[in-house]
Amino acid sequence: MKKIYLVLGVALISACAGNPGKQGTTAADKDSLNKMVLIPAGSFAMGADDSTGMPDEYPKHTVAIPSFWMDEHEVTNKEFAQFVAATGYVTTAEKPISKEELMASLPPGTPEPDSATLAGMTLPGALVFTPPDHAVPFNDISQWWSFVAGTTWQHPEGPNSNIHNRDNEPVTQVSWLDAQAYAKWAGKRLPTEAEWEYAARGGLSGKIYPWGEEALTSGKPKANTWNGNFPYHNTKTDGYYGLAPVKSYSPNGYQLYDMSGNVWEWCEDWYDAAYYVQGEKGVKAPAGPVTANDPDDPGQAKRVIRGGSFMCSDEYCRGYRVSARMKSTPESGLANLGFRCVRSADAK
Template sequence: MAFQRTLPLILLTLTCIVAAGIFIALFNKKSTTNYQPCRLPEYVIDSFVLVKGGGFIQGKDAVYPEEGPPQKVFVSSFKLQTTEVTNKQFAKFVAQTGYVTDAEKGTGSAQFLESETPWITSSWWSLDSGATWKTPDGAGSNLEGRALHPVVHVTLNDARAYAEWAGGRIPTEIEWEYAASLGLFDPLEPESGMQAPDGTPRANVWTGTFPDNNTEEDGFTGTAPVGCFEQNLIGAYDMIGNVWEWTESRYGKANPRFTIKGGSFLCGSNYCRRYRASARQGMEQDFSTVHIGFRIAKKIAK
């Protein structure tokens, strides 16, 4: 089965997403979620922002080789979902269509877990057969208190199905990066979407030293409800941090992988550092994890 053959590569990719392969100290803090209410009105969650077309430098201020080289591109106007798709929104889709996600078909999904051998980076990840969008912590868990958290454990296939049902599509990598770049609070500071100049958190990322110490300075150690942090300059929430987001753009040519953008709650300043608009990683379209979600785009009505 293709999924089983590529699993070792996928788990290695997940390790690269959250780490640069540096020696790990002790992983003595389990990742849990602080269910801090954020009170974002649901009409905002259901809304879209207008992203006006224009040119920009894709891959600007690259940190890792795969982010460059910089190139000037033009993007046509489109609409982008204001927030990441939530559990509540995805549940409505499932209720109306009977859709069954890839993880629910028996493949399970990847969890980031406490490891007894933290110096072996691949041991951070485990394929959990009981992890699905509606049982995010594994068999027996549920979505209580997480209706407005971003849906996770969804593959690109699942995201596409939702987008079609919702009358939209998955944005391309260029569209996503363009929107995130326009939204930066300071275009001269690539990490301004993650924190303010005084250090105030603007996104849900790993605060402290990854992976042995999460200070919870931003209020969370796992996913956060959408909209807990300030809107970016185009009016969108959580384009940086919280969860990685699927795009409809291929990642490289050797494997059937697609690009994910934005970083997640597992990105820290000493590891990953992919909480930037230009950051990117690749993932198989039929694989899901605890830190990948999505938002959708729509065409401008004529």
């Protein structure tokens, strides 16, 4: 079901699930997909490393992780195009919604929109980053997000945009459901939240970023984030205004690229704001909570997203820290949200 709503400073749009189409992939397809890196088994302290984390990043707790394989970079437009060509898959953003689905997503008692408004609200599309040219209040996300009909993974900034010559940029405007379908086709899966953070740390202990503790703005660019004043002025100090091609910056200690910035990445887990408090500590390979819990938006069940994006900055969003947690409904897609896959080390 497609739902339109606002959550924790991020505008989200959702759509009904796409058709998974044919399953499986050929050997040639597999050979051309994202290289995978073997992440060694180990234990680590999961959660915020200093006092600047959000409440859902505490308490810090020890987690054991078996060895697993992880894509070295985010899934690209080229790779997702191979999947669509092989299966005929239709993504969530490409499907319209019904009046009933729309009304079910709105607060109880909301009057039904007039026919003209309703027609616009049920079109296929997604939210696009449309920044102003001046400072705006951070509590009004409509100042830099707009719903644009015709927005899809192939037209990520609206129907007049395209992904020509952007093969190596991360695919965006894909939902958790879309990411799941791709992972199944590729013989992989999405990472658990614990696997994602363990891998992002790259073997470092107690560090704030994948590269250590050096400030994001010190030395050469380390990740694709927002430079300047969000959302109206980006100095492009890191070399990019929006998305960057994968592998544009140095990898972490496990030779994984873009574990910080560029696009948020879907994880397998349901999001529970109190999960760390409720006894995850000491668990081996935690699979996450069995149900979702977002006190900021209790009516919507959400999945975890990690890593921050090109829209994160110190003054607005510090999601590029390895412990930072965010969430979105499984049906949602965004212009700054993608994914990468993993495979268990013992998987056949």
